[in-house]
Amino acid sequence: MNTLPPDPDPVPITPPTASQRVIAAFERLTEAGRPELWTTLRAVEDVLVDAKAVDERVKAGENLPLAGTVIAVQDLIDVAKQPSGHGVPETSAPVVARLTAAGAVVLGKTGAALISGAWDRTKAGGNGAAVAVALGIVDLALSTGGAVPAALNAVTAVKPTRGLLPAADTVSVYASGLVAARRALALMTGGDRSWPADVRLGAGEHPRIAYPSDLPLGEAATLALHTVVARLTAAGAVLTPISLPERGFDGFDALLLPTVPEHPGIAEALADPAGVGHRLAACTAFANLLDVAAVTVPVLPGDRRPFGVTFLTRAFEDQIALDLATVCTDEPMTPYPEPGEDVVVFGAHLRGQPLNADLVELGARFTGPVRTTEAYRMVLLDTKPPQPGVLDGGTALDGERWRLSPAAFDRFAATLKPPFVLERVELADGSTPLAVRCDPAADGPGLDRYESWRGYVRFASTAGLRAPG
Template sequence: MNTLPPDPEPVPPIRPTASQRVIAAFERITEAARPELWSTLRAVEDVLVDAKAVDERVKAGDNLPLAGTVLAVQDSVDVAGQPSGRQVPETSATVVTRLTAAGAVVLGKTGSGTVAAAWDRTKTGGSGAAVAVALGIVDLALSTAGAVPAALNAVVAVQPTRGLLPTTGVRAAEGISVYATGLVAGRRALALMTGPDDADPATRVWPAEFRLGAGEHPRVAYPHDLPLGAAAALAFESAVKRLTAAGAVLEPVSLADPDFGDALLLPTVPDHPELTEALADPSGVAHRLASGTAFANLLDVAAVTVPMLPGDKRPFGVTFLTRAFEDQIGLDLAAVCTDEPMTPYPEPGEEVVVFGAHLRGQPLNTRLTELGARFTRPVRTTEAYRMVLLNTEPPQPGVLDDAAGTSLDGECWRLSPAAFERFAGTLEPPFVLDRVELEDGSRPLAVRCAPTADGPDLDRYESWRGYVRFASTAGPRDPG
């Protein structure tokens, strides 16, 4: 049979240098013609000095994860040398310092006043930070305006558990939100900003135990009693359908007395007001738009906002609220709506690899999910192991060292430190936690068995699921 040659491997795009990205940002500022977005816009010469310093550090071999990233900062967050109200701070807010240390370059400061939306200048866009991201002027923006501007401009907003981001140099009671074009970019910035700050006693550390995942069928509550405009209702319905198709269990609740479940899904805004209305009655419009997502600032929760239907110029969004320190659950649910890869928040935790009855869909998987473990990825070991069938109930495999062995398929799960200790306590002899070497060179802990354990060889199946399929069709017999 004739076959076509395989397609060549795609060439990864070359990331622009910091200097190139800054020049493109100022060109975009000219094209957009939106001077009202900025309370202070730095001179291009000054920004290029910072950008060239980043480029030199990259050439010298420094690892700068945000090299080539342009940042806007709302005027309630300090930037050294840039006016903040009547003051000109000498130092930047801690969150800004952490981003610039990773290679981001500050373009300017956005105002907190009402401006037109990025998609339709007859509509309100909330504050300028989200508009600057939506217009492609900047890659990231820091704001204290919360979820609403993100929804009005079809960008992502991530507001982590209160206290995870230091507020030194932030002159607002509201939590800090990161605006970005996508979840991956927002999560990356969040990871770099998270961590204690000696100058901020309000920063919090992660507790010993918290949930990183909600299993394959998370319970997502959503309000059935919010009045929504037609476009907002369509966007919200689209999110509900996506989550249901992905396996989530959607449960209608009353917003007056919501039961969170694993997360609470909210329409970020009920409608998209005209700019003239927002300017004439700013407090009234702001109250109406934030009526659903005000929980994010009033309660101890984490929030993730993602756009729905941005392609047809109706940039309504949905917001996921999760309990404090369960940020990862909200990020993973939001990823279902954006088709982006699920990426981890930098919380403390332990990874464990499983090969048998703890796999997804297997009888002991609930021992992981009930502890809030998060499935991170499928894995494969090097060719240095063998798998045997142990005499246990339920049936389980034992993984043993074998220099002449084969590679085995498994799954990697992540748990909080306390949950990991509790999981380890569920293992009974002959099972032990010991390290395995994976194809990527890492050596995580895994559920293995004592070296003295033995049983029928399962190597021919390369995975426990392979053997389970064999046993279900062939019936009880020698697996060899």
């Protein structure tokens, strides 16, 4: 019988080089036909010199997390003088220098003047940085502007806690999504302020979120806010309407705000820039008086309507704002680079189990499920509430990884009473985090039939708590 030969192995797709990405950026720039975005646009030859240098560094084996990322920088932020430059700084602002050191390439400098939007030229679009990102000319943009330009162009904006970035003025990162913005922030972070030892990294499965009940919003902005409220509620958050700004964060993990109340025409905005600017900033203006972190996202993935929402959290609780925003964007939750320690749990500290509240109250952040190598086993301990002890054995176990701030980790460790101990486990991904394990001397009935504590709990809920046979 004749048989067809096996399909060849798929050929891996080679990512574009920095030079190729720069050429593509200039092609998009030409197609867009928006010269008013730029106060300084570098010559393609100069940008390609930088891109080729990045390509050479990659070939030499350097790990450049932003290799070939094309960025724009608002005119108020320093960018180092190029060989042909005149009247510009000798050095870049630290936020720019850290991105270019990681492989980013600067395309040019954008203006802060009001221009038309990315998707509708008859509408106001805020500054050039947000429009350049929305049109896909650049991957990232740095701006001293805030949430409003991002909302008017349906892009993401992240403004970290003041002082986390090395800049005298607050810098926002505009990007097409949260993952790209968070990656840039991780590289730029390191300013005048340090993370508190007891910083909260998470708000649990049921975060408490306040949203305004009394802001004058247009029909589209109202729809956008209610859409996000419904989506967060479905995800398990507890939403409460309040009057702003009286209560602020009192009793809540975050504030959810419509970013703009309307989308004015560009003619009206140019005729009365102060009046229109005041109206557009009305939803988030009070936040400028607070020490907060802010994340602005479009209402739904791919939605180009300019009525995004902004999540505000207390200073240094940037991670909570980022995680809440992912509910709107359907992007994976990614960690901001706070200091902390990972802990793996297998029993009553799992989500939905009796002791999980201890982790939530400490501000721990759930970072994902894990599975160990086939080197462990569980036994049933005589504790209240019932818990498993994890010992050496020959089974792979399912658990969860949580991240705690340094102070929270110390408090969590202090809650563990004998026979529980913190020891490292080997996970299937090769990492070896600390985990809640058991003193080998405290044995108990074996749970060898189960690879997870939840599996045993399901068994016990029908068969009754007893020693498994």
